[in-house]
Amino acid sequence: MYGEVKITEWSESVGWEHVLLFIAVIGSGLSVLMLLIVRDGPTGHQSNKHPLPEFFRNVLKVLMAPEVWLIGLVGACLYTSLSVFGELWGKTYLEQAHHLTKVEAAKTVSAVFLGWAVGAPVAGYLSDRSGRRLLPLVVGAILSLICISLVLYWPGLSYVSLNVLLFLYGVFSATEIIVFIMAKECSGAQLSGTVFAATNMIVTLGGVIFQPLVGKLLDTFGDSGIVGGEHIYTVVDYQVALSILPISLLMVTILAFFIKEQPAH
Numbered sequence: 216m217y218g219e220v221k222i223t224e225w226s227e228s229v230g231w232e233h234v235l236l237f238i239a240v241i242g243s244g245l246s247v248l249m250l251l252i253v254r255d256g257p258t259g260h261q262s263n264k265h266p267l268p269e270f271f272r273n274v275l276k277v278l279m280a281p282e283v284w285l286i287g288l289v290g291a292c293l294y295t296s297l298s299v300f301g302e303l304w305g306k307t308y309l310e311q312a313h314h315l316t317k318v319e320a321a322k323t324v325s326a327v328f329l330g331w332a333v334g335a336p337v338a339g340y341l342s343d344r345s346g347r348r349l350l351p352l353v354v355g356a357i358l359s360l361i362c363i364s365l366v367l368y369w370p371g372l373s374y375v376s377l378n379v380l381l382f383l384y385g386v387f388s389a390t391e392i393i394v395f396i397m398a399k400e401c402s403g404a405q406l407s408g409t410v411f412a413a414t415n416m417i418v419t420l421g422g423v424i425f426q427p428l429v430g431k432l433l434d435t436f437g438d439s440g441i442v443g444g445e446h447i448y449t450v451v452d453y454q455v456a457l458s459i460l461p462i463s464l465l466m467v468t469i470l471a472f473f474i475k476e477q478p479a480h
Contacts, residue, residue, distance in 0.1 A: 223321040270409070277413045282401045282474060286394045287414050289352060289470050291421025292463035293391035296359065296384055298422030300460060301327040304429055305381075308457060312370075312450045313377060326378045330385020338390040348397045349476050355390030356467035362387065363460050388464075394418070400477040425459055432456035 225234045277283055291298075300308075301324055309320040334355075342351050362384040366377060398414040399407055437452035 223317050227317060273409050274413070277398075277402050277410050280402045283398045283410070283413060284417060285470055285474050286398045286401065287417025288421070289467050289474070290391045290394035290414065290418040291425075292467045292470075293352070293356060293359070293388045293394075294418050294421055295425055295460055295463045296327055296363070296388035297331065298419075299425050299429060300324070300363070300457070301385075302422075303426050304453075304457060308367075308453045309377070311448070311453060312367075313372060313374075315374070315377075319374065323374070323377050323381060326382040327385040330382040330387075331389045332385075334386035334389030335392040337386075338392055339396075342390075342393050342396075347476070348393055348400075349471050349474060351390045352393055353468055353471050355387040356464045358387040359384055360461050360464040363464070367454055367457055367460070391418070397474075397477065401475070425463070429456045429459055432459070 222234055222238075225237075299305075305324045305327070306317070306320045309315045309323055310317065315323060338351055338355065342348055345351075362380045366372070366380050366384070372380070395411050395414050399410045402410050433446075433448055433452055433456045436455050437446075437448045440447050
């Protein structure tokens with residue numbers, strides 16, 4: 216969240232090559248420290264080991280459960296707030312559509328990540344407190360849909376309004392965190408880590424699909440010109456391509472009808 220803003224500022228002042236070199240040096244130093252300091256476990260710690268056949272049976276059980284895939288797809292649709300907007304296309308869109316500087320756009324996009332940091336624990340708490348899983352997901356999707364639609368299709372929003380809307384977009388889409396415990400409850404698998412990993416794989420696959428899909432839509436439907444060897448897209452081009460965001464949130468409300476609510480423990 217903070218790093219994107221500082222990296223943008225440094226890139227403008229010293230150039231992206233120096234920034235990448237600095238990151239590589241810091242990363243190498245941290246890797247060395249991890250090798251020297253981090254240990255597998257404290258002395259005398261008893262780890263729970265499972266025979267390989269049992270492990271693979273649990274993995275197969277998770278991957279063969281249709282509801283796990285449905286729940287993972289719901290998570291992938293909510294996660295587009297980060298995978299599509301926060302991590303890739305949001306900054307460029309804000310610069311083009313709302314005429315923000317690179318630094319302003321980076322700061323505004325970081326509001327989505329801040330919203331996630333606030334919304335995820337709140338969503339988990341409310342879900343456990345109410346004993347409901349699907350309801351927070353659907354409500355979060357609808358409120359996220361309203362926020363991102365205003366950002367995409369309402370012209371002339373102020374800088375403060377953009378930050379507030381994107382913060383709320385992050386808060387409401389952070390209900391995605393509930394899909395992990397939902398997958399655990401519906402699969403009945405004994406290994407929580409296996410369920411969480413499989414669900415996370417499905418959620419991550421959403422980013423693999425949706426990120427390039429936005430680019431493909433820009434290339435296919437965008438009436439772009441080429442300036443300095445780079446494609447320049449209009450605001451309407453971005454609005455059409457980024458319609459993936461509200462559509463994915465609408466999908467959450469549809470998919471919810473096909474997921475059976477499990478009693479929360």
